[in-house]
């Protein structure tokens with residue numbers, strides 16, 4: 551299916567009616583951030599916008615609704631996803647985008663599916679959506695300005711930082727950490743090399759001090 555302006559506008563209008571106001575505002579924030587990153591890094595604007603619109607479509611679903619959709623579309627989540635069921639809202643939203651809205655673009659579907667945990671070998675649209683979720687204009691937490699700045703300049707470094715922040719948050723709050731997140735972070739570290747990551751750490755400490763933590767739960771419940 552070809553994604554164009556008219557299709558995007560139509561989807562935006564449908565989702566505006568179905569989603570809660572606050573979540574829809576967040577969705578538009580993610581869309582705007584994703585479009586800016588798409589321009590910056592030469593990614594497809596329409597794909598970025600479409601993935602952003604759908605990414606949290608199922609975030610308001612309760613456990614039963616999530617599992618119902620899992621069964622309906624024969625998804626095969628791992629046991630940890632079922633246990634920490636909020637993490638399912640990405641794959642459930644992707645299944646709905648495909649089966650109920652006819653969105654069959656693989657890059658878009660992967661970006662929707664993996665925005666909750668990340669994964670290794672993320673493509674550019676996936677990275678953009680993963681990050682846009684953390685830095686959209688409505689987000690306000692310690693260190694968001696730094697991550698925002700980084701996201702529009704150094705996509706991979708920013709993805710690495712967002713994954714690391716998420717891991718710190720999950721560990722500190724005693725929640726279940728999904729292996730996709732660990733694999734994604736290790737993969738980014740290997741891709742970037744320790745020199746680049748250490749330079750980032752120095753910059754970070756210069757701005758926020760050694761003990762500062764930019765912790766945000768992201769999509770971990």
Ligand SMILES: [Fe+2]
Nearest residue numbers: 605606609769
């Ligand atoms: Fe989400």
Ligand SMILES: [Fe+2]
Nearest residue numbers: 576605606683
């Ligand atoms: Fe989100």
